[in-house]
Amino acid sequence: MPKSQVRKKKVYTPPSDISPAVKGATNKPSPVWLPATAVTLIVVGIAWLVIYYLSSQQWPVESWRYWNLAVGFGCMVASLGLLSRWR
Numbered sequence: 001m002p003k004s005q006v007r008k009k010k011v012y013t014p015p016s017d018i019s020p021a022v023k024g025a026t027n028k029p030s031p032v033w034l035p036a037t038a039v040t041l042i043v044v045g046i047a048w049l050v051i052y053y054l055s056s057q058q059w060p061v062e063s064w065r066y067w068n069l070a071v072g073f074g075c076m077v078a079s080l081g082l083l084s085r086w087r
Contacts, residue, residue, distance in 0.1 A: 030087045038082040045075030 049072035051059050061068060 027087060030085065034082055034086055038079040038086070041075045041079035041082070045072045045079070048072040048075065 048060060048068065052068045052072065057065065057068070060071075064071070
């Protein structure tokens, strides 16, 4: 039985007429404060929610009532926003 021919794969060459989105931009490392701030916001958000539930909705700020949940989750969402910029 004859042997089938082996196909040669073409080597990919990127088009030269398309330039990168931003020329000259370098991937600089993240500032030191960014991950520290993000972790702090996560811890503060979790602590805020835990204190709110364990105190039967009397602490941290009783007059805010359910807005305490927004503050706790808002801190955590803000930390996710910061972590999305971390390199």
